Amino acid sequence: MMTSAALDMDSVRAAPTTICHMVAMPYPGRGHINSMMNFCKILASKQPDILVTFVVTEEWLGFIGSDPKPENIHFASIPNVVPSELVRAADLSKFIEAVITKMEAPIERLLNILEPLPTVIVADTWLFWAVGIGKRRNIPVAMYWPMSASMFTVIQHFHLFAQNGHFPVDISAKGDEQVDYIPGISSTRLVDLLASSNGSNLQITHRLLEAFSWLSKAQYLLLTSLYELESQAIDVLKSEFPFPVYAVAPAIPYLDVAENSPQASDDSDPNYFEWLDSQPRSSVVYISMGSLLSVSSAQMDELAAGLRGSGVGFLWVARGEACRLKEVCGDRGLVVPWCDQLRVLSHSSIGGFLTHCGWNSIQEGVFCGVPFLTFPIVADQIQNSKLIVEDWRIGWRVKEDVGVDCLVAREQIKGIVQKFMDLESGEVKEMRKRTSELQQICQRAIEKGGSSETNISAFIRDISQCHGR
Template identity: 60%
Template sequence: MESPSRSCVCHMVAMPYPARGHINPTMNFCKLLVSNTTDILVTFVVTEEWLGFIASDPRPDNIRLRSIPNVVPSELTRANDHLAFMEAVMSKMEAPFDHLLHRLQPPPTLILADTFLYWAVAVGNRRNVPVASFWTMSASIFSVLHHHHLLEQHAHYPLNFSENGGKRVDYIPGISPTRLVDFPLNDGSFRSKRTMQLCLKGFAWVSKAHCILFTSIYELEPRAIDVLKAEFSLPIYTIGPVTPYFSLQNENNPTLSYSYMEWLDAQPLASVLYISQGSHFSVSRAQIDEMAFALRESGIRFLWVARGEASRLKQICGDMGLVVTWCDQVRVLSHSSIGGFWSHCGWNSTKEGVLAGVPFLTFPIIMDQPLDSKMIVEDWKVGWRVKEDVDVNALVKKDEIVMLVKTFMDFDNELAREIRERSKTLAGISGRAITDGGSAVTDLNAFIRDLMQTEH
């Protein structure tokens, strides 16, 4: 697919962090970008392992794939040793990426790099190629990390959860009062402290980038975004959710026939609870079992993406729903029979649920997920927490879950009706942002103009 390069005005090299939650929004953004202008060639760089995963995925002709060697052994994944994986990404990817840039034709005019890959800014600066820092989490968690020194100054990092996890602080700019337990990597362990050190390295380099791209919608996080725009001298673009929402309107493939979609077609309106705890990190097996037995006892309809445990859980959950290893989440959330989303609150899933207008049951696990949960429940008021206890190791028992999901899925319950109404309102606000004249489309167009001016 080399031919597009001859007619392209700009050559952008995209370098995502090598994990699904980072690669997907980066690729979605590149697809959105080239759908708005034909003058861009994108070289999308992944490790050899990820090239094997995504090489066959459909993409436009002017997005080409290139690979660099794997930075860690194949048996070392984010899930089984996240810290070692992150350290390898930070220390071993810069040199092969730099070598690849040297070989690329035409020469790159801009690098789009995940904010955590701070070394990409150094590579771009050495080559006199501007770097757009691409942030795949919420602007609110960006503000928390950018102002992390305030938590240290107030002696709120690291934290003894058992003593003051429920304490609220109001000194993080752009963030409404938040429980200390909802801040990331705050448990005081060596692994959390080292992971935080690596995360903060990226923030030391952000000011040396050409611009920052937030994969958010301004109307969802106006206070945090306004604060960051005031504090940074470089341009900040809030480019929208960069989930595959645009493909729903443009794709009508009759060969796509999923058994779970056919099952959803047969269910009553808004009657199904969709459950997904994310791709890598998960709650304990004991907690999974409490969830499974609760679903069986509750009698509600459900669709549960359980990946490795699907076959075992099918035997526990009963016959009111389905347990599958994978699904097209955007299509599922947009289905009329879905009435709620039990989510780990990863940022991609959070945006997809918001756009679909589906209320949440939040069950965060790690990193930015507790703060996303807090925004869903307290700021936007479109969901309920599954777990109120600030003790991260406390089990939510079966009986609690049964009561919660039955109330949540009850159309006659006033509180449940209220969050459904607010969910639809928030979806409308978000939907307007991604249409012509909306905040996300306006910022995307501004970035494209900026991108074209980087040609030299």
């Protein structure tokens, strides 16, 4: 029973003049949902007579159902696919398996009651069965990829690893070997590409490859990347797919910042902007390790000790560990359980971003012109770190070794933070200059005639033609 499916049905029925009814289907994880919702908001702002039905599980509706959104975006929900504790990454493999095998049927039932009838589907690439739904209903499907174009390209050409004797492989023995045979990807250490495709993650890799096998049956591919940042990878994908490939980044809430909407804050510490206002320009390191996978408590303690010893000011979003870490960190920084990340990164006192290298966070850091200290944990984060450090040269690695269990000591953290925040260093000045250049590229891309704005407008024209099918 879809208890919330009719949540916005009255307003949906009241919109007969819409030129297009788009059903958005994100993978039920924080980063995926945020990315697709931001994209939908950008789309809705450009074409107010597009109606978007944003489909989430009942649990996620509880999390985001009261969030502000445009009038032409409505929520609909399906039952939770698995017990809620799995959403917390208790067993990521089982959760992904449930998403792949249990979401399709309730979404099919939901589509049967939507009014007006859907005219296009935008689905997360993990929800590859959406292609079959679209085919059965004669509805075009756009597959949405919320990670880097480089990561997409690596998975698209995964068969080349086997052809070159690199899969399966002992990463501990061959991880430092360079891979230069993936089209559109610069020479990269094998460990940066395959660290998350071995051992216990092998089942996830096979499921992702299955999802990619369906891509050629879709009608569009949406990449949350900027053409100027990953042009070689994007050009490869455009040449290989028989349908439009659109780079539509940044899929971040920049409209909210531009419109000066009210600042949200957490009741337990509402004064972090006042604290930032009191800090010198470019003097604060912002730290966030993401919303899903975490480093160990031991690593948190090393981070805290290193930051405290560096003498550099910092704002640390530590979620559930915030209370404990406040005691460990001393009075040089501020530790909070949550913050409005894009607003924080755009604050003049922020001089660096120590990050787990999630793709949404990277987009926000580039948009705000903030250089990075990279601390990848798993999956695409490892390759994202390589993009930042080696390809774009707008950051440094804190964590050189790949793996969740590799502990970075406090003295190493202290040293690199001090060096990174030395604004008089020639090396640091060069890095910050490149960071500023990428920020300008990013902001030009969303302006009229920019690469992202042009691609989004072209996609809107495409899906508007689907109306009245």
